[in-house]
Amino acid sequence: MPDHSDVEAFFERVADERFVPTAYTRGPWDAGSQHAGPPAALLGRAVQTRPGAREDMRLVRITFEIHSPVPLAPLTVRTRVLREGRSVELVEASLAPDGGEEIMRARALRIRTAPGAVPAVTPDPAVPGPERARAEPFFPVPWDIGYHTAMEARFVSGSFLDRGPATCWLRMRVPLVAGEKTAPLDRVLAAADSGNGVSNVLDFSAHLFVNPDLTVHLHRHPVGEWVCLDARTAVDPYGVGMAEASLHDEQGPIGRGVQSLFVAPRR
Secondary structure (H helix, E strand, O other): OOOOOOOOOEEEEOOOOOOEEEHHOOOOOOOOOOOOOOHHHHHHHHHHHHHOOOOOOEEEEEEEEOOOOEEOOHHHHHHHEEOOOOOOOEEEEEEEEEEOOOEEEEEEEEEEEEOOOOOOOOOOOOOOOOOOEEEOOOOOOOOOOOOHHHHHEEEEEOOOOOOOOEEEEEEOOOOOOOOOOHHHHHHHHHOOOOOHHHOOOOOOOOEEEOOEEEEEEEEEOOOOOOEEEEEEEOOOOOOOEEEEEEEEEEEEEEEEEEEEEEEEEHH
């Protein structure tokens, strides 16, 4: 399919539930597959903007199950309400290519809000803002356009090329959907799948990392364009790992993202 590289966005909407990915969604490992961040944001947006979605409810947890690599091909997003209550609801969103089986699923918990109902308590410390962070080179990618060029990255500590914990601010350079406003939650979900990418502990050229899931918990609704991942990765000798990141916006902590990891030597 055409790469739609002339479209300045991650996706182009071609029908109510159908989207065409652009080259900006391409991940760093496979020219035919997307980075999981943009489709995660697309599913999260579908949960929030589906017909009949209550405005007094806020997404507090969303788990993405990634069944297989997401191709650079037209995709259909569908949503359904699994449980609906006065104060809590559970919503599911699925992603599938034309004529294919579901390749990614999200289950989101939304909770009813009431402004000023209780005092705010934020135990986690804030991190230095993006104005105090530095740009660092991305690890080598064999194509010119992709997720790595669609996201601006600034590091407070660590880098893409260093191993170990890192604190990285990310900002989308293009909208999620062409011609449509990008919400702060879209920006968080587009960035959250990069936890292992910024805090890798093994050489990417010698080891394969696959995250079949991503869970994001939010205790505060995000604001602004920048999202920070204060991330670290752990791997055991059996080939199982976990990447976790404290998530921040410029006003302070907002939640946490966790990825399960399958780790193996590259052939």
